[in-house]
Amino acid sequence: MKTILDKRQLHLTILRLAHQLLENHLQLDEVVFIGLQPRGVQISKRIVDNVRNLCKGENVQYGILDITFYRDDVRKELHIANTTDIPFSIEGKVVILIDDVLYTGRTIRAALDALQDFGRPKKIELCVLVDRRFNRELPIQPDYCGKSIDTSYSQKVKVEWEKEEVVLY
Amino acid sequence: MQLSTKHLLGIKDLSAEDISLILATASQFKEVLQRPVKKVPSLRDITIVNLFYENSTRTRISFELAEKRLSADSINFSASASSVSKGETLLDTVNNILSMKVDMVVMRHSASGAPHFLAKHIPAAIVNAGDGINEHPTQALLDAFSIQEKIGSLEGKKVLLIGDIMHSRVALSNIYLLKKMGAEVMVAGPPTLIPTYIKEALQVKVEYNLKKALQWCDVANVLRIQLERQNQVLFSSLREYNLAYGVSKKLLDGLQKEIVIMHPGPINRGVEIDSDVADSSQSIILQQVENGVAVRMAVLYLLAGKKAE
Numbered sequence: 001m002k003t004i005l006d007k008r009q010l011h012l013t014i015l016r017l018a019h020q021l022l023e024n025h026l027q028l029d030e031v032v033f034i035g036l037q038p039r040g041v042q043i044s045k046r047i048v049d050n051v052r053n054l055c056k057g058e059n060v061q062y063g064i065l066d067i068t069f070y071r072d073d074v075r076k077e078l079h080i081a082n083t084t085d086i087p088f089s090i091e092g093k094v095v096i097l098i099d100d101v102l103y104t105g106r107t108i109r110a111a112l113d114a115l116q117d118f119g120r121p122k123k124i125e126l127c128v129l130v131d132r133r134f135n136r137e138l139p140i141q142p143d144y145c146g147k148s149i150d151t152s153y154s155q156k157v158k159v160e161w162e163k164e165e166v167v168l169y
Numbered sequence: 170m171q172l173s174t175k176h177l178l179g180i181k182d183l184s185a186e187d188i189s190l191i192l193a194t195a196s197q198f199k200e201v202l203q204r205p206v207k208k209v210p211s212l213r214d215i216t217i218v219n220l221f222y223e224n225s226t227r228t229r230i231s232f233e234l235a236e237k238r239l240s241a242d243s244i245n246f247s248a249s250a251s252s253v254s255k256g257e258t259l260l261d262t263v264n265n266i267l268s269m270k271v272d273m274v275v276m277r278h279s280a281s282g283a284p285h286f287l288a289k290h291i292p293a294a295i296v297n298a299g300d301g302i303n304e305h306p307t308q309a310l311l312d313a314f315s316i317q318e319k320i321g322s323l324e325g326k327k328v329l330l331i332g333d334i335m336h337s338r339v340a341l342s343n344i345y346l347l348k349k350m351g352a353e354v355m356v357a358g359p360p361t362l363i364p365t366y367i368k369e370a371l372q373v374k375v376e377y378n379l380k381k382a383l384q385w386c387d388v389a390n391v392l393r394i395q396l397e398r399q400n401q402v403l404f405s406s407l408r409e410y411n412l413a414y415g416v417s418k419k420l421l422d423g424l425q426k427e428i429v430i431m432h433p434g435p436i437n438r439g440v441e442i443d444s445d446v447a448d449s450s451q452s453i454i455l456q457q458v459e460n461g462v463a464v465r466m467a468v469l470y471l472l473a474g475k476k477a478e
Contacts, residue, residue, distance in 0.1 A: 066197065068197075069197075069198075069201065069209035069210070069211045069470075070209060070210060070211070071211075074211055074212065074213075074214075074215075074470075074473060074474055075214065075473075075474075077474070078171045078471065078474030079474070080170050080171075080190070080193075080194065081194055081197040081198075082197070083197065083200070084197065084200050084201075085200075113210065114209075116206070117204050117205065117206035117208065117209070118204055118205060118206075119205055
């Protein structure tokens with residue numbers, strides 16, 4: 001087991017991602033943040049909390065999306081759905097999609113499909129805490145990335161929110 | 170987590186965990202139905218045949234819509250417009266349909282046990298959409314979902330089933346489900362329409378006085394008099410039935426509390442329920458219909474995912 005980000009690094013990385021997002025989007029009323037179920041919920045909450053802190057008084061729209069019904073492997077394995085809660089329209093907005101680990105890219109592919117059913121966003125950007133850059137199975141890349149790492153398929157990356165660290169094992 | 174059964178033949182075969190899983194999945198699908206595009210690609214490569222050997226409006230449309238919302242391919246079959254009238258047996262009909270690569274069968278049949286018979290002989294997953302006087306599992310599931318949505322958990326709630334308990338598959342499925350989920354169940358109606366053994370066999374309360382029964386319950390599910398299944402006279406007239414067991418506004422106003430009114434449809438207005446009750450704010454009859462699509466999506470989704478094993 002190897003620690004990729006310890007507690008202090010994790011805090012700094014999340015803060016940096018929030019800054020980068022703000023740097024690129026000065027008008028927050030055109031932007032919506034969407035965290036992916038299940039593991040993108042924690043990280044997206046933290047990032048959005050940081051964004052809210054950095055620009056107090058502005059309305060930051062935040063929702064969560066579950067992609068279970070858009071998976072490409074229904075016949076292989078049954079997945080149980082989580083809650084989706086997007087209490088606003090994404091029509092014409094810039095959507096910042098947030099997840100913890102970008103691995104094969106299949107979850108993001110499903111998320112892009114799912115988002116279409118909520119309207120036609122002006123643009124979709126992807127923000128991830130960890131990018132396992134050599135394991136992609138689809139042509140999908142992050143726009144914002146906390147940390148890029150090289151891993152093999154046999155390894156696992158996990159964000160431990162209790163201990164507040166990211167580990168590889 | 171997944172369902173413990175390969176088919177949905179009846180609530181009798183389900184565990185409390187199965188029921189909770191279906192209801193939880195249904196609430197996710199209910200959210201899907203509020204989206205601008207009310208459709209998900211989950212069952213894109215699944216083909217479903219709707220076999221209706223008995224008339225239906227709500228259940229049939231609800232299943233069809235659920236299948237379309239899940240992107241499944243569906244085929245509709247009604248016995249009256251098919252080779253059944255030429256003498257083809259149920260098993261032959263289904264095997265012929267399955268040879269065209271169909272994955273699931275949704276079936277309504279007037280014979281109790283027809284889907285159970287099919288399940289023994291064919292490999293496809295079967296969903297019972299009502300079999301004779303036995304069970305109507307998806308109706309009980311959508312009733313439970315609607316109760317939960319209106320007044321919270323089923324645990325400890327008092328649910329009353331009124332009317333033709335003897336011939337109602339909705340009643341039997343509801344009793345199984347409510348008992349498994351920890352609700353208290355009472356049945357009320359004329360003695361001729363309530364099976365004598367029901368109290369011991371299914372552990373439900375029996376009451377012949379409608380007013381007392383209504384005073385006891387939190388939710389009253391009013392059932393239709395199944396005239397088509399009664400082959401002897403069980404009460405003197407519909408008018409008399411209405412006077413003794415019809416749920417009226419006056420009766421409800423006389424209670425010390427406001428109860429939730431349900432009906433599985435089709436309603437015989439002025440027989441088991443009066444119009445002003447069916448259309449009142451206490452009634453969740455149309456919410457039941459709306460929830461039916463989400464619940465059936467959940468059932469089809471969970472069974473289709475199960476199939477691959």
